[in-house]
Structure formats: structure tokens, C-alpha cells
Amino acid sequence: MYDIVIIGAGVVGGFVARQLSRYRLKIALIEKHDDVCFETSRANSAIIHAGYNGHPGSIKAVLTKAANEDFHNVCAQLDVEFERLGALIIAVDDEGKQKILEKYAKGQQNGIKGLELLTGKQALAMEPNLNPRVIYAMYSPTVGVVNPWEFGLAACENAVDNGVELHLSTKVLDLKRQADGYYAVKTNKGEFIAKYVINCAGIYSDEINNLVAKPFFRIAPRRGEYFVLDKEARSFVNHVVFEARADDDVKGVIIIPTVHGNVLVGPSTQDDIDKDDVKTTAEHLQAVKRVAAQSMVNIPFDLTIRTFAGIRPRPQMGKLNQKTGEWEYGEDKVKDFILGEPEGVENFINCAGIKSPGLTCANEIGKYILHIIEEKEGANLIPNPDFSPCRRPLTRFSKRTDEEKASLIKENPAFGNVVCRCGEITEAEIVDVIQRNCGARSLDGVKRRAGTSLGRCQGGFCTPLVVEILERELKRGPEQITKDEAGSNIVTDTLL
Amino acid sequence: MQAYDIAVIGGGPAGMAAALAAWGQGIKRIIILERNNTLGGILNQCIHPGFGLQYFNKDLTGPEYAGEFMRRLNEAGIEYKVSTTVLNISADKVVTAVNSNDGLLHIEAKSIILAMGCRERAAGGIAMAGTRPAGVITAGTAQKMINLQGKHIGNRIVVLGSGDIGLIMARRLSLEGKEVLAVLEQYPYANGLSRNVVQCLEDYNIPLLLSHTVTEVIGQGRVSAVKIARVDQDLKPIAGSESIIECDTLLLSVGLIPENELSKKAKVALDQKTGGPLVNQDMQTDVEGIFACGNVVQVHDIVDFVTLEAEKAGQAAAAYIKEGIKSAHTFVVTAGDNVRFVVPQRLSASAEAGFFLRSAAALDEATIVVSCCGRELVSVKRAAVKPSEMESICLKKELLTDLPLNSEILVEIKGRCC
Numbered sequence: 031m032y033d034i035v036i037i038g039a040g041v042v043g044g045f046v047a048r049q050l051s052r053y054r055l056k057i058a059l060i061e062k063h064d065d066v067c068f069e070t071s072r073a074n075s076a077i078i079h080a081g082y083n084g085h086p087g088s089i090k091a092v093l094t095k096a097a098n099e100d101f102h103n104v105c106a107q108l109d110v111e112f113e114r115l116g117a118l119i120i121a122v123d124d125e126g127k128q129k130i131l132e133k134y135a136k137g138q139q140n141g142i143k144g145l146e147l148l149t150g151k152q153a154l155a156m157e158p159n160l161n162p163r164v165i166y167a168m169y170s171p172t173v174g175v176v177n178p179w180e181f182g183l184a185a186c187e188n189a190v191d192n193g194v195e196l197h198l199s200t201k202v203l204d205l206k207r208q209a210d211g212y213y214a215v216k217t218n219k220g221e222f223i224a225k226y227v228i229n230c231a232g233i234y235s236d237e238i239n240n241l242v243a244k245p246f247f248r249i250a251p252r253r254g255e256y257f258v259l260d261k262e263a264r265s266f267v268n269h270v271v272f273e274a275r276a277d278d279d280v281k282g283v284i285i286i287p288t289v290h291g292n293v294l295v296g297p298s299t300q301d302d303i304d305k306d307d308v309k310t311t312a313e314h315l316q317a318v319k320r321v322a323a324q325s326m327v328n329i330p331f332d333l334t335i336r337t338f339a340g341i342r343p344r345p346q347m348g349k350l351n352q353k354t355g356e357w358e359y360g361e362d363k364v365k366d367f368i369l370g371e372p373e374g375v376e377n378f379i380n381c382a383g384i385k386s387p388g389l390t391c392a393n394e395i396g397k398y399i400l401h402i403i404e405e406k407e408g409a410n411l412i413p414n415p416d417f418s419p420c421r422r423p424l425t426r427f428s429k430r431t432d433e434e435k436a437s438l439i440k441e442n443p444a445f446g447n448v449v450c451r452c453g454e455i456t457e458a459e460i461v462d463v464i465q466r467n468c469g470a471r472s473l474d475g476v477k478r479r480a481g482t483s484l485g486r487c488q489g490g491f492c493t494p495l496v497v498e499i500l501e502r503e504l505k506r507g508p509e510q511i512t513k514d515e516a517g518s519n520i521v522t523d524t525l526l
Numbered sequence: 527m528q529a530y531d532i533a534v535i536g537g538g539p540a541g542m543a544a545a546l547a548a549w550g551q552g553i554k555r556i557i558i559l560e561r562n563n564t565l566g567g568i569l570n571q572c573i574h575p576g577f578g579l580q581y582f583n584k585d586l587t588g589p590e591y592a593g594e595f596m597r598r599l600n601e602a603g604i605e606y607k608v609s610t611t612v613l614n615i616s617a618d619k620v621v622t623a624v625n626s627n628d629g630l631l632h633i634e635a636k637s638i639i640l641a642m643g644c645r646e647r648a649a650g651g652i653a654m655a656g657t658r659p660a661g662v663i664t665a666g667t668a669q670k671m672i673n674l675q676g677k678h679i680g681n682r683i684v685v686l687g688s689g690d691i692g693l694i695m696a697r698r699l700s701l702e703g704k705e706v707l708a709v710l711e712q713y714p715y716a717n718g719l720s721r722n723v724v725q726c727l728e729d730y731n732i733p734l735l736l737s738h739t740v741t742e743v744i745g746q747g748r749v750s751a752v753k754i755a756r757v758d759q760d761l762k763p764i765a766g767s768e769s770i771i772e773c774d775t776l777l778l779s780v781g782l783i784p785e786n787e788l789s790k791k792a793k794v795a796l797d798q799k800t801g802g803p804l805v806n807q808d809m810q811t812d813v814e815g816i817f818a819c820g821n822v823v824q825v826h827d828i829v830d831f832v833t834l835e836a837e838k839a840g841q842a843a844a845a846y847i848k849e850g851i852k853s854a855h856t857f858v859v860t861a862g863d864n865v866r867f868v869v870p871q872r873l874s875a876s877a878e879a880g881f882f883l884r885s886a887a888a889l890d891e892a893t894i895v896v897s898c899c900g901r902e903l904v905s906v907k908r909a910a911v912k913p914s915e916m917e918s919i920c921l922k923k924e925l926l927t928d929l930p931l932n933s934e935i936l937v938e939i940k941g942r943c944c
Contacts, residue, residue, distance in 0.1 A: 258650065309657045312741065312763075336650030338658065432622060436630035446626035448561065448611035452787075486783075488648035490664050494671050508677050513660035517747030520660050522774070525676040525702070 032056045032224035034403075035215050037202055037238055040071040041182030041392045042381050043230035048185045048419075049396035050403065051192035054412040058222055059186070059194050060215070062201035064515045065475050066468060067182035070232050070388070072478065073308065073340025075256075075284055075297065077270055078112070078174035079387035082137030082145060088366045091140045093394040094387050098172050104393050108184035109423040110177055111289040117173035117270040118148075118157055120164045122324055126274035127166040133274075134168055144171040159266055159326050173270050177289045178389060179478035183468065185392065188421045190467040192414060198471075199516075202231075205241040213242075213378065228379045228399060233305045233343040235368075235382035243372035245348060247383060248359050251305045252344045254297020255314045258336040259329075260486050261291040266330060273325045283321040285329070290453075290484055295322050295329060297340070308339045335486050345383025367391070369398055377406075424480075425462070428454035449499070450492040452485020460496060464503045471504065473497065474514040497521065531555040531847050533621050533635035535612050535788060538567020539829050540820025540836040541641035542595040547840025548639075549602050553847055557633065558599075558606035559623050565599070565606060566592035567643055568666065569829065571673045574694055576721070580830035591829060607631075615792040617813060637843040640789055640803065640811070640818040641836065644825055646691075647781040649743075656743030656753070665691040665779040672698065680775025684752050685709040686740045690718040690827070692779025697726035699777075706730070707771055710738040710754060712761050715888050717779075717914045719827060740776065741768060749774055782825045792816060799867040800824045806872040807879040808842035808853040809835065817843050824869045824882060827916045831882070851876075856931060857898075862938030864889060866913060873935065878923040881937060888912040889941030894919050898935050911939060 034050060036043050039061035047059045061068070078101050084091025105112035121127040130147070137145045146169040153167035154160050190196050197219060204216040205227065215222040231238040236249045267287050276282025286294040298314035298321075315337055322329055345368060346359035368382040379402060381395055388395075404411060427435060427445055439446040444458035463470045463479035470476040473483070476496050483489030483496070497520055500511045508521040531553050534541045537560030545556050564570060569577070572588025579585055582594070599606065610625040621633040646664040654662070663679055669691065671677045681704055685692045688711040696706045709727060714737050716723045727734050735754070741763050742753040751772045755763035784802040786794070794803045794811045802823040803811040809819050819839035820832040845851045855872035861883070868883040881896070892911040896903045896919060903925045911917055919937075929935075 257653070306746075309742070310653075310655045312653075312655045315653055315655065334651060334653050335648070337653045337655075432630055432632075435624060439624060439626065439629040443626035446624045446629060447609065448613075448624065451561065451611065454611075454613065487645045488650050490646050490648055490667050493663075493667055494675055494677075497677075498675070508675075515747060518660040519748065520663075520679070521671070521677040522680050523678045525672070525678065 032058050032222055034058070034226045034228060035060060035213070035222050035224040036228045036230055037215070038230035038232055038235070039066040039186055039196065040069060040230060040232050041067060041185065041389055042232070042384050042395055044182045044185035044189060045392040045396035046228055046230055046381060046399045047189035047194045048192070049393070049400040051189050051194050052400065052414055052417050054414045057194045058197055058224070059189060060197040060200045060202070060217065060222065062199070064199050064471060064512070066186040066196070066198070067179055067478070068515075070341055070343055071182045072179055073338055074178055074342075074389060075286055075294065075386075076175050076178040076288060076389070077284070077286060077387070078176055079390045080117070080137070080142050080145075080170045080172045081140050082133050082142045082170060083387075084136070084140060085364045085366065086136060086139040088364050089369060089398070090366050090391070093367070093391040093398065095140055095142060097391045097394040100393070101174060101176075101390070105176065105181070107419045108181070108188055108421050110180045110184050112174055112176045113289055114172060114174040115269050115287060116169060116171040117272060118153055118160070119168040119170065119272045119274055120153055120160060120325060121166040121274045122161055122163045123165070129274040130166055130168045142170070142172070145169070157267065157269055157271060159328060160271070161323070161325055161327055175270065175286060175289055176389070181389065182392070183479060184421050187466055187468040188419070191421060192417050196468055202238060205238065207242060211377070226377045226379065226403065228381060230381045232384070233341050235343065235380065239372065239380055239382060242378050243375045245357050246372060247345050247347050247368055249305070249343045249383065250301065250346050250359075251303055252342045253300040253303050253307065253339055254342060255310045255318060255337065255339045256294055256296030257315065257318060257331060257334050258338070259293040259295065259331070260333040260335050263293045263330045263333045264291050267293060267326065271325050273321070283318055283325065285322060285326055290481065292335075305341060308341060310337045310339045335488055342385045343383060344385050367395065369395065370402060422466075425459060427456045427459060449495045450482040450485065452487050453481045455480050455482050457499065460499050461503060464500065472512045472514050472518070473500070473520065476500070493520070527632045527634050529555075530557045530633060530635045532557075532637045532639060532843055533633050534558040534639045534641055535615065535621070536560060536567065536641035536643060536822070537565040537606055537608065538641060538643050538820065539569055539592065539595065539832050540643070540822070541567070541639065542592070542599055543833040543836035544639045544641055544817070544819055544840035544843070545604050546595065546598055546602065547837040548844040549604055551841055551844030551848070553844045556604050558604065559610045559612050559621065560606060560608045561611045563609045565596050565608065571666075571670045572694070573673050574698070577829050580828065581833050612788055615788050617793040619815060636847050637815045637817065638792070639839055639843055640794070640816065640822050641820050642785045642788060642822045644782040644784045644821040646778070647783055649778060652780055654743055655741060657745055659743065659745040659747055659749050661745065661749035661775045662743060663775065663777060665689070665695045665777050668777055669695055669698070672702065678702065678704070681705065682707060682773040683775040683777055684740070684771055684773045685777045685779060687711065687779035687781070688716040688718050688723070688734065689779040689781065690722050692777065693718045693722040693726040695777060695779070696732050697730055700730045700732065706732045707773055708733045708735050710735045710740060712737065712739045712757050715912055715914065719915065739763065743776060744770070749776055752776055782821065784822045784825065786822060789818070789822070794818070797867065797871050799861060800869060802869075804855070804871045806853055806855055806870050806874050807838075807877055808874065809839035809870070810842060810846075810853040812855055812872070814852060815846055824867065831916070857926070857929065857933060857935050859935045859937060862936045864939035864941065865937055868937045873926065875926045875929070879921045879926070881919050881921065883917050883919070883937055885911040885913050885917065885939050887943065889939060889943060892939050892941030894937070894939050896921055896935060896937050898929055898933055903935070911941065
């Protein structure tokens with residue numbers, strides 16, 4: 031018997047769990063994949079928004095502003111890499127300029143600090159590789175970039191540190207409210223009975239909602255494809271660069287310096303796809319290049335080390351057509367998050383339609399849900415005496431001074447074994463991310479936590495070594511080591 | 527801080543030969559730093575024969591070739607550290623390295639020889655479309671897993687790229703009883719050595735599909751198929767030519783990239799074309815006392831040439847230490863028509879120069895010409911040249927001494943397109 035079951039351990043589920051772990055509650059965080067943060071949370075633009083885009087007065091606008099102002103604190107608590115690089119939103123035509131003026135006005139209404147309108151010349155002075163035809167720009171100094179995996183993973187780890195039970199490879203098959211008011215969450219790993227169910231199922235949140243509530247929204251998946259450029263490209267760009275239409279529409283591409291020192295260029299936009307279809311296509315990657323050229327010139331695409339695609343959970347709100355009895359869906363103007371209990375369904379709480387800036391808002395969404403529970407439970411809630419908002423910091427060997435490196439190796443010789451040469455990541459760091467709560471269980475799990483195979487060799491050198499470490503630490507045979515999920519074994523059999 | 531005459535970065539064939547050559551010139555304070563747990567570099571995983579035909583006049587396997595150099599190193603008593611990763615090289619020649627036993631090391635050297643080798647281009651580097659499942663692996667990584675770790679990486683394999691490692695691995699996987707369904711090459715000619723096309727593909731009935739590429743990787747979890755297509759002259763897939771090959775592995779042999787991250791830290795200037803340092807005929811970079819050799823300079827066809835190049839670097843480093851000979855970058859060498867790159871890219875006037883070059887296209891009735899200020903210095907004729915086989919030409923010292931300082935030396939190939 032649980033107090034709360036959270037369905038979906040993405041960045042939102044992770045932060046909801048983290049916030050709820052402030053109280054002595056029996057919480058299960060259930061995730062159908064073999065690792066947390068496996069869908070939208072692992073493939074996105076990694077941008078921390080300022081808050082000028084949210085519809086004034088919407089929950090999204092309020093949460094984004096609060097989240098941005100507090101972001102460095104959350105990252106400090108969770109030891110997550112975050113840089114406030116600032117963003118340049120640029121226009122090359124009158125339509126773009128109009129967009130910028132609208133954003134600026136919304137920004138003022140939303141109370142976003144530091145926004146500055148710039149001439150094309152001023153923008154070029156800040157970012158020399160902009161398209162020289164830039165006529166207008168807005169500078170948003172509070173925009174940042176975060177390590178997107180680490181942010182969600184750290185929240186999940188912190189929640190588990192605080193006593194939340196994490197159930198991986200656990201897929202919800204059905205959800206019913208029992209006569210006693212409790213929910214029965216049926217999964218492939220058995221039934222979870224809980225007083226509250228919180229729906230953080232991302233691109234599948236409509237399907238979970240529909241098990242107990244009216245289908246008042248649906249998730250229309252939108253795929254975005256990206257290029258990752260080598261660290262050598264990093265000196266090319268200093269800020270996050272948006273073309274004016276990029277962050278709320280389908281036409282723009284963003285150029286993003288990452289916390290790892292790479293450059294991300296994307297996303298493309300493709301609708302009408304399956305929710306799990308994260309393939310890249312030559313056609314849309316080509317489109318990214320074409321559109322990016324409107325923002326910046328001579329982008330060094332020859333330094334591409336990786337391409338990937340992610341799915342954004344774009345919500346469409348439904349209206350019941352009284353004549354036909356059918357639900358009809360469309361995008362509304364407010365484009366708000368769907369947070370809270372749906373009409374007539376008690377103790378089932380949606381965190382749905384969390385598209386951009388969901389990464390930015392994740393911790394604030396967690397707090398929002400916490401307030402709902404606090405209001406409902408009141409004095410029943412007992413603070414968790416073991417709660418800490420901090421997770422044990424990682425030891426990032428490459429960021430240390432020579433003296434610190436020497437003493438780290440003295441303490442633990444595994445720091446002297448550099449496994450990933452592109453990222454200078456040591457055996458000790460890899461073992462640590464496997465042994466932590468919510469630890470790595472796969473090659474990509476290690477990649478997202480320790481940063482291996484993110485570099486220019488893309489795992490060419492370290493893959494055989496990381497596989498060996500996983501075998502040793504997990505006490506598994508080589509054939510049981512996966513790249514990410516079930517069926518993704520790297521080794522098919524052995525010669526021995 | 528430990529002081530040495532020469533620090534060699536990398537203990538593969540280049541590093542070992544360079545150290546031995548310097549030792550032969552009487553330099554005794556030498557240290558080799560190697561990140562793997564043994565010397566020998568990539569040769570250790572190359573268990574096939576074909577090594578040493580030029581240098582030893584014998585047909586050796588990779589481990590045998592490496593083993594001979596290890597024996598000589600041990601006999602000489604040259605110091606080396608394995609499982610040791612170099613983190614930094616400063617322009618004033620201080621090497622920072624770590625390993626589990628010594629911790630963090632600072633090594634000050636009078637001369638440094640860069641011998642870090644190269645890495646493979648991965649799927650992301652060619653913006654491969656499709657999903658990103660397990661089973662997409664570079665040929666060298668697969669070779670390491672199979673030959674050194676005893677682990678198989680798949681059962682039904684398609685190879686993209688006809689570089690030598692791809693060809694060697696096609697044979698290796700066949701010998702292990704795996705099905706190699708096809709080798710695809712986007713160019714109209716094979717990228718590996720002709721002898722490897724014959725011995726690794728034709729002898730095993732493995733189809734080589736020229737002017738073909740993989741347009742999409744298909745599969746969740748593990749690769750389940752690849753979509754392939756014929757490409758046109760501009761290497762663009764031809765619509766309507768697509769077909770699907772069901773397989774569980776896509777092996778990539780799509781290029782090697784010299785590993786020069788440390789060279790950049792040492793402020794060594796690189797050649798955009800080779801990806802390696804700009805060197806003169808003594809293999810000296812533009813930073814005095816820093817030399818480079820082997821695949822960190824240019825990707826060689828065979829290890830024998832690596833050894834010869836490394837010996838030059840080792841001897842020059844020894845001369846630099848003993849006699850303070852400053853090997854200048856007096857002339858600039860330019861890759862002209864039909865030449866993809868040429869090494870060395872700089873020359874001093876002090877010694878004869880042997881050029882290695884790769885053609886940019888396959889040509890018949892070819893002439894390799896070296897000229898200066900419109901005047902031909904030397905030329906050689908070849909029945910045919912192709913990008914997959916390195917060419918060489920030698921320029922005598924006398925021809926250099928006559929040239930005006932700082933003049934440009936042009937290397938070009940004339941020939942008929944085939």
C-alpha cells in the first residue's frame with residue numbers, strides 16, 4: 031500500500047518525487063523503461079528559458095519565471111552542470127522583428143528581468159557569426175543551458191536518496207479507482223495500491239489520463255532532429271541563438287552551446303509520427319542546416335559528431351462536440367501545462383502536456399504538485415527527517431587542478447585510469463555512477479551520468495572498457511550488458 | 527618534475543620505432559608513455575598477417591611485428607609506462623600524465639615526439655540517418671572486442687566503407703562463422719589496398735557494392751536492417767534505387783582521423799587536409815623540439831611506412847638534442863591539382879625530402895610532378911594512381927639548396943581520368 035504512485039520517471043516525475051520526498055510518505059516512482067529519463071528527458075534542447083514566452087497569467091508563465099530565478103540554486107543542490115549564457119533572439123525580416131516585439135512585450139508583462147532590444151549591428155557585435163542580414167534582436171541574459179540528462183537523473187537519484195522507491199521496467203497496464211477510493215495501478219510487475227496517482231507519463235500522459243478521466247486532451251507528438259558538433263565548434267558561438275520564430279513555432283532552429291562544450295543545432299519539426307519514432311532522417315537534418323543558415327553563417331557542420339531526435343509532448347486540448355459525441359482536439363492559445371486533478375476525478379493528478387519549457391519548470395512543477403498534496407492532506411503530513419535537497423556531488427576529474435588530481439589518485443587509484451579519453455573520464459567516476467542510487471545499468475546509462483562516449487570518438491575507444499566495468503560491477507556476463515534497453519545487447523556471444 | 531631528453535607520447539609502432547631510433551643515436555634518457563595496458567598500439571588487435579613485408583622482408587602478424595619492437599626496446603632498456611594517459615603537453619614541453627601507480631606525473635623533456643595515432647570516424651560523424659540501436663560499431667572497435675576480448679559483436683553483418691580495417695574485419699568475421707552480407711563503398715573504387723580486396727572479399731565471396739551507401743539504420747534495441755541505395759557522381763542517393771538488407775550489425779569503416787588533441791594543447795599547427803601537424807622532412811612540427819610521426823601525422827597504408835617515418839623523427843630528435851640542430855620550416859609545400867594532401871608540408875634546405883601523397887581521384891597514365899616557381903624539379907610516372915594507395919616521390923638535397931628562401935614548392939598529379 032502506497033501513499034503515492036508516480037507514473038513516469040522522466041525529468042518531471044523525478045522532480046515531483048523529489049519534492050514529495052520532503053514528507054514521510056510511501057512513494058513509488060514507476061518507469062516502464064530500464065532507466066529513468068528515457069524519452070523526452072533525454073533528447074531535447076537543454077535550454078533553461080527566461081520566461082518571456084509564456085502566455086501572461088498562465089501557470090506556465092509563472093512557473094517559468096520562478097524556475098529561471100531559482101535554477102542555479104537547484105543545480106547547486108543537485109550538482110548539475112548549468113551555465114547562464116544568455117540568449118540572442120534574432121530577426122532577419124519584418125515578420126521576425128514583429129515576433130521579437132511581441133516577445134519583449136510578453137516578457138515585460140511576465141516580469142522578466144534584463145531583456146534588451148538590440149539593433150542588428152549591436153547583435154552582430156555580441157555574436158560575430160550571426161547572419162549579417164540580422165536587422166533586430168532581443169538579448170535575454172537569464173537564459174541558460176543545463177546538462178539535460180543530469181538534471182532529471184539527479185532529481186530521481188535525490189528522490190531515491192530520500193526514500194522514494196524506484197521501480198524500473200515497470201509498465202502500467204491498467205488503472206482503476208477502487209470502492210475504497212484508493213487506486214489500483216496494474217503493471218507487468220504486479221499491482222500498486224495507492225491513495226494518489228500522479229501522471230507524469232510524458233508523451234503517453236494522455237493514455238494514462240484516459241484510463242480514469244475524460245479524454246480532455248491528447249498528446250500530439252512532435253519530433254525534432256538535431257546535430258551535435260564537436261567541441262572545436264564551441265568558439266563559433268557564445269550565446270544561445272534563436273531565430274525569432276524558433277521557440278514557440280515550427281519554423282525556427284536554435285544554435286545552442288552546451289555545458290559539455292559542444293554545439294547543438296536543431297530542432298527540425300515533424301508532426302504526425304509515432305510516439306516512439308525517434309529516428310533521424312536525411313530530409314529533416316538537411317532542413318535543420320538550411321534553416322540554421324538564416325541565423326548564423328558558416329556553421330561548421332563538418333564537425334558533426336552525432337545526430338539525434340527527440341519527441342516533444344505537444345498537448346492539444348479537447349472539446350466534446352455535443353452533436354457527434356466525439357472529442358475534437360486543437361491547439362489553444364494559452365498552451366499551458368495541464369496540472370492538477372481532472373474534472374470529477376479525485377486524487378488523480380495530471381502533470382501533462384509538459385512541452386517546452388518543461389525542463390526549465392520541472393522543479394517548480396514538483397513544488398506545484400507538492401502544494402496540491404499539502405492542501406489535500408494538511409496536518410496529516412509529517413516532515414521526512416531524512417530529507418535532503420542535495421545529492422552527493424560527483425567528482426569530475428577533468429575539472430580538477432593537478433594537485434587535486436594527484437590526491438584523488440592517492441585516495442583511489444581508479445582515478446588514475448582514464449577510460450574515456452575524449453572527456454577525460456576515469457574508472458572511478460564510472461564505478462561511482464553505477465553504484466549510486468538510481469545508478470547506471472547500461473552503456474548509455476553510464477554515458478548520461480558520467481559523460482563517456484559523448485566526445486568526438488563517440489565511444490570508439492571506451493565502449494569495450496565500459497562494457498567490462500559494467501560486467502564487473504553488475505556481476506553480469508558480456509551478453510547481458512545492453513546499450514540502453516532490453517534487446518540492445520552489444521555482445522552477441524563470446525569466443526570463449 | 528622528472529627530466530628526460532625525449533618523451534614519446536604513444537607506444538604504438540610509431541612511438542616504439544622513434545624511441546629506438548633516438549636510442550641508436552646515443553640518447554639514453556627516453557620515456558614512452560602509453561595509455562593502453564601494453565605497448566604495441568593497434569598492432570595488438572591486428573592478428574592477421576601482411577605486416578613487415580617492406581621493413582623486415584618477412585610476412586608477420588601485427589602482434590609479431592609489435593613484439594619485435596618490444597623485444598628491441600626491452601633489450602635496449604628504454605623506459606616506458608603503460609596504462610598512463612597524457613592529459614596535457616605544454617608548449618614549453620612539460621608533459622602531464624596520470625596512472626594508478628604514480629598518480630600525477632610532470633615530465634619535462636628537451637624534445638617530445640608525438641605518436642598518438644588516429645581514431646575512427648563514427649556513425650555520428652557521417653550523420654547516419656535512422657534509429658540509434660546497438661549493433662552499429664566501428665571496425666576497429668569490433669576488432670578489439672573480437673581479437674582481444676573474445677567477444678562477438680553480431681551475426682549478420684553489413685560493412686559500410688571499404689577501408690582496410692573494414693575489409694580485414696569482413697574476412698575475420700567470416701572466419702568466425704558470421705555472415706558478412708555485403709561491403710558498401712560510396713566511391714566507385716575500393717578505399718582499401720587492392721590486395722585486401724582480393725584476399726578479404728573475393729576469396730570469401732563477399733560482395734563489394736561500389737557506389738552504394740547506407741541511407742538508414744533500422745531497428746529498436748538492436749539493428750534489424752539497413753536501407754541501402756546506389757549513389758550518383760555527387761555521392762547523393764539515387765531515388766528508387768533503395769533496398770533493405772536484414773542484418774543485426776552495421777560495421778563502419780568510414781575513415782580515420784589523426785588524434786591531435788594533445789598537439790593542439792602544445793600549440794602545434796595542424797594541416798586542415800591531413801588533420802595532422804605541419805611537419806618538415808625531419809618530422810619536426812612548427813614548435814621547435816616537438817616532432818611527430820605515424821598516423822598522428824597522416825593515415826598510412828601500411829605499418830612499415832609508419833616505422834620508417836618514425837625512425838626519421840627519432841633521429842631528428844636525437845640530432846636536435848645532441849647538436850642543437852634547428853630544423854627550419856623554410857619552404858612551404860602545397861598540394862596542387864589532383865593531390866588530396868602531401869607530407870611533409872614544410873621543408874628545410876638541409877636534407878633530401880621524401881614526399882608521401884594521396885591523389886584526390888583515380889587517374890591513369892599519371893605523372894607526379896614537383897615544381898617550384900613554374901620550374902619542374904622532379905617527376906615520376908605511374909600507370910595509375912588512386913586515393914586508396916599512397917604515392918611517394920623524392921626530392922634531392924641539391925635541388926633544394928638552389929631555391930630562393932620561402933618559395934612555394936608545388937606537388938601535383940597529371941593524368942587521365944578513368
